Amino acid sequence: MTEILSLKHVSKVYDNRVQALHDVNFDVRQGELISIIGPSGAGKSTLLRCINRMIEASEGQILFLDQDVTAADKKQLKEVRKNIGMIFQNYNLVYRLSVLENVMHGRLGSYSAFQSTLGLYRRADVEEAQRLLQMLGLQDRLYEKCSKLSGGQKQRVGIARALLQHPKMILCDEPIASLDPQSSKVIMEYLRDIATSMNIACLVNLHQVDVALHYSDRIIGMHQGEVVFFGRPQELDDAVIEKIYGKGLEDLLSHGGQA
Numbered sequence: 001m002t003e004i005l006s007l008k009h010v011s012k013v014y015d016n017r018v019q020a021l022h023d024v025n026f027d028v029r030q031g032e033l034i035s036i037i038g039p040s041g042a043g044k045s046t047l048l049r050c051i052n053r054m055i056e057a058s059e060g061q062i063l064f065l066d067q068d069v070t071a072a073d074k075k076q077l078k079e080v081r082k083n084i085g086m087i088f089q090n091y092n093l094v095y096r097l098s099v100l101e102n103v104m105h106g107r108l109g110s111y112s113a114f115q116s117t118l119g120l121y122r123r124a125d126v127e128e129a130q131r132l133l134q135m136l137g138l139q140d141r142l143y144e145k146c147s148k149l150s151g152g153q154k155q156r157v158g159i160a161r162a163l164l165q166h167p168k169m170i171l172c173d174e175p176i177a178s179l180d181p182q183s184s185k186v187i188m189e190y191l192r193d194i195a196t197s198m199n200i201a202c203l204v205n206l207h208q209v210d211v212a213l214h215y216s217d218r219i220i221g222m223h224q225g226e227v228v229f230f231g232r233p234q235e236l237d238d239a240v241i242e243k244i245y246g247k248g249l250e251d252l253l254s255h256g257g258q259a
């Protein structure tokens with residue numbers, strides 16, 4: 001498998017001098033699902049957001065498809081971001097708009113402001129959005145306002161919007177943190193399938209260790225801004241869990257797997 005993302009010695013110190021990341025190194029291969037786990041404040045969100053420069057790293061190098069993202073100019077960064085989809089815990093949808101319109105926002109980069117304001121989308125793009133929504137089981141909700149959807153359905157709209165971008169990788173910032181167990185399972189299965197069948201790498205922040213163990217190809221374990229584990233789920237034994245969380249798996253699972 002080819003590597004598509006590589007982080008080398010990445011650190012982040014916020015203006016208030018909090019060191020959120022310290023010398024982070026790892027790589028992501030095409031079509032891999034990698035979970036990032038760790039207690040609250042470990043640096044998971046900061047790490048994810050440094051990759052597409054929603055947050056600027058203070059030090060280190062981030063290579064995406066062999067391009068140095070940290071050194072990219074405005075135009076190059078736009079291109080990088082086209083290849084990196086993102087889904088969020090709070091979905092980031094426009095609730096007064098329909099499911100289909102929200103998904104079309106995944107293509108905004110390829111339309112002028114005039115075209116997008118008037119909804120002048122190419123037929124092929126609309127058809128692709130419809131196909132994606134069908135794949136995600138939302139074919140009957142195309143014209144429904146997003147405000148009327150359940151959390152799990154909203155997240156599926158978020159996934160369709162990310163996929164319409166034709167990304168090589170999707171960053172998922174706590175995609176199931178607001179969902180019930182059944183909807184969480186559905187979303188994780190879609191992400192697993194997207195990684196495997198569409199060969200799109202998914203980098204997923206999670207609080208649930210049991211979910212990470214079940215769905216990931218590899219897991220990154222963070223503690224106070226450092227990567228203290230990077231390996232396969234089978235290698236995540238109790239000693240490693242202690243290193244990440246300061247407590248054992250039994251303790252974590254007795255709280256529903258949540259850290």
Ligand SMILES: Nc1ncnc2c1ncn2[C@@H]1O[C@H](COP(=O)(O)OP(=O)(O)OP(=O)(O)O)[C@@H](O)[C@H]1O
Pocket residue numbers: 014015016018019020038039040041042043044045046047
């Ligand atoms: N904008 C900011 N300015 C200053 N400090 C920040 C900022 N964002 C995060 N931090 C700090 O950086 C550290 C890492 O935060 P981050 O949100 O990345 O952790 P996390 O693992 O994603 O936590 P959670 O699981 O609670 O979302 C924390 O100490 C946090 O307080």
